[in-house]
Amino acid sequence: MDKNQLGVQYMQEGKWEEAAKIFNELIEENPVDPIAYINFGNVLSAVGDDDKALKFYERAIQLDDSAAVAYYSAGNIYFSNEQLDQAKKMFETAMKKGLETSDNYFMLGLTLVQMEQGKFALPYLQRSVELSEDDAEARFQYGLCLAQLELIDEAIVQLEKCVELDSEHSDAFYNIGVCYAFKENGAKALEMFNLALEIQPDHLLAGHAKKLIEKNQ
Incomplete structure (x- = not known):
């Protein structure tokens, strides 16, 4: 296993200090390797040091402006910090660079x-x-x-596939209910709101919607 693979393994195991040490060694050994900068940036992002992580992604892009993963990783940071214009730009650039x-x-x-x-x-x-x-x-x-x-019909198809994949997805059941309410199928809507509440009894939106349907029945 090479050092990069070892560093990634440490990240997967949540061993951030060990991963940072490996990627730092890689950068010292080869200061023009963009992959090491991207991986170090991912470690920094994982431990909440977004500003420093962005600097590492920027350095990776300086070394290789086609390093698509660096744009994607930077986009995630901008998205999580609600800098949506910047996030959009990064994800679009990642796509243009082949990601x-x-x-x-x-x-x-x-x-x-x-x-x-x-x-x-x-x-x-x-x-x-x-x-x-x-x-x-x-x-x-x-x-x-x-x-x-x-x-609405297309939405129901996708949301039903969602709950097939994740039977505990209360928000999906709630939104299927909303779709059926939109189609004026109160019985089916109520069934979906009840399923959402079985999974998540404190689902406020489902609880409110259920009361509305029952009131109008």
Whole structure:
């Protein structure tokens, strides 16, 4: 196992100090290796040092402006800090540099949803699901985006696939209920709200929606 693989293994095990030590050694041995800077940045991001992590991603990009993963990793930091314009730019650049992964499409779609640009988010969320069919959260966000655009039948299909993959996803059951309420199918909506509440008894939105349906029956 080479040092990079060892460092990544330490990260997977949550051994951040050991991982940082390995990547620091790699940078000292080869100061022009962008991968070591990206990995060190990932360690720093994992322990909450976002500012320093961004500097390492920037250094990786200076060394190799086609290092797509560096843009993606920087995008995640900007997204988590609600710097959505910067996040969007990074995810788009990662895609242009060849990073066609489910995660990158998902994060770009999610960023556009947060920016209230659901129509533009939709194809990226759809592509994310196509590349990772068993990702329940990708299905959920894709379904949610479809619902927000009032593509209700298509939304139900995706949200139902989400709960097939994750039977404990209370928000998905709640949103299926909302879709059925939109279609004026009160009985089916109530069934879904009850399922959401079985999983999460303190689900306030499902509780409120259930009361509304029962009141109007």
